[in-house]
Amino acid sequence: MNPLAGYLLVAALLFAIGLAGALTRRNAILVLIGIELMLNAANLNLIAFWRYGPHPEALTGMMFAIFSIAVAAAEAAVGLGLVISIHRHAKTTDLDAMNRMKG
Amino acid sequence: MSVVFYLLAGLTVAGGLAAVLLKNTVHCALALTVAFAGLALLFLSLDAQFAGFAQILVYIGAVAILVVFAILLTRGSETPKDGVYSRHWISGLVIAAGVFAVFGWAVLQSLGGLPVRTGPAPTVTVLDIGNALMGRYVLPLEIVALLLTAALIGAVIVAMHEKEGAK
Numbered sequence: 001m002n003p004l005a006g007y008l009l010v011a012a013l014l015f016a017i018g019l020a021g022a023l024t025r026r027n028a029i030l031v032l033i034g035i036e037l038m039l040n041a042a043n044l045n046l047i048a049f050w051r052y053g054p055h056p057e058a059l060t061g062m063m064f065a066i067f068s069i070a071v072a073a074a075e076a077a078v079g080l081g082l083v084i085s086i087h088r089h090a091k092t093t094d095l096d097a098m099n100r101m102k103g
Numbered sequence: 104m105s106v107v108f109y110l111l112a113g114l115t116v117a118g119g120l121a122a123v124l125l126k127n128t129v130h131c132a133l134a135l136t137v138a139f140a141g142l143a144l145l146f147l148s149l150d151a152q153f154a155g156f157a158q159i160l161v162y163i164g165a166v167a168i169l170v171v172f173a174i175l176l177t178r179g180s181e182t183p184k185d186g187v188y189s190r191h192w193i194s195g196l197v198i199a200a201g202v203f204a205v206f207g208w209a210v211l212q213s214l215g216g217l218p219v220r221t222g223p224a225p226t227v228t229v230l231d232i233g234n235a236l237m238g239r240y241v242l243p244l245e246i247v248a249l250l251l252t253a254a255l256i257g258a259v260i261v262a263m264h265e266k267e268g269a270k
Contacts, residue, residue: 003108004217007149008210010112014119014138016203021123023195024188029128029173033135036166037119040142043154051149053218056225059235063243065154066232069161070247074254076166080173081258087177088264096189 007048015041028083028093032076039072107148115141126187128174136167150224153232 018037025031043065050061087093118138125131139162146155189195236244 002214002217002219004219005210005214006108009207010115012203012206012210013116016199017119017123019202020196020199023198024192026187026189027128029170030131033122033131033170037122037138044142044145047146047149047151047154051151052220054220059227059232062151062154063235063240066157067243067247069157070251073161073165074251076169077258078254080169081262083173084176084262093177
C-alpha cells in the first residue's frame with residue numbers, strides 16, 4: 001500500500017472521530033476537544049504531503065502545519081476563555097441548555 | 104507500511120476515540136493528551152522533527168493544560184445525570200460516518216495518483232526552517248504574531264471578572 005495513503009486514512013479517521021465528538025457531546029469543552037482533534041488531523045495531512053510530495057525542500061507543507069499549530073493554540077485559548085465566561089453567566093457548560101442569545 | 108506506523112496510528116486513533124467516548128471529562132482530557140502524543144510521534148516518523156517537537160510543546164504542554172484548567176474551573180468533571188451525549192447524537196454520528204466514508208473513498212480512489220517519493224528522507228534542519236520563516240514566510244509569521252497577541256488579549260478580556268453585574 002502507498003505509505004501516503006495510510007497516513008491520509010489515519011487522518012481521515014481522526015477527523016471523523018473529532019467531528020463525531022464535536023457533534024454529539026453536550027459539554028462545550030468536549031466540543032472544543034473534538035475541534036482540536038480535527039485540526040490535528042489536518043496537520044497530519046499537511047506533514048504527510050510534505051514528506052511524500054515532490055519538493056520537500058520548499059518546506060511548504062511543514063510551514064503550513066507550523067502556522068496551523070499556532071492558530072490552533074490561539075483558537076484553544078479564546079474558546080476555553082469563552083467557555084469559562086459562559087459558565088460564569090449560565091452556571092453550565094451544557095450546550096443543550098444554552099438556548100438564549102442574551103444572557 | 105511499517106509496524107511502527109501501525110502502532111502509532113493505533114495509539115493515536117485509540118486516544119482520539121477515548122477522548123470522544125469517555126464519560127468523565129478529566130479522563131477525556133488525558134486521552135486527548137495521548138492522541139496528541141501519538142500525533143507528535145507520527146510527525147517524527149514522517150521525518151518532521153521540528154513539527155513533532157512543536158506539537159509536543161504546544162499541544163501537550165499548553166493546550167492540554169488549558170483544557171484541564173477549563174474543566175476544573177467549570178466543574179465539568181461531574182458526569183451530568185441526563186447523559187453526556189446531546190439529543191441529536193444520532194444525526195451527528197451519521198454525519199461523521201458519512202464524512203469518513205467520503206474521505207476514505209476519495210483516498211482509495213486516488214491511490215494511483217498520489218505522489219510516492221521514495222528514497223532518503225528530506226533533511227530539514229532548524230536552520231532551514233528559521234531561514235524560511237525570516238525570508239519567504241516573514242509576512243505570515245508577522246500575521247501569526249499579531250493573531251497570537253490579539254488572542255491573548257481577547258482571551259483575558261473574555262474570561263475576566265466583571266466589576267459589577269450578576270457576579
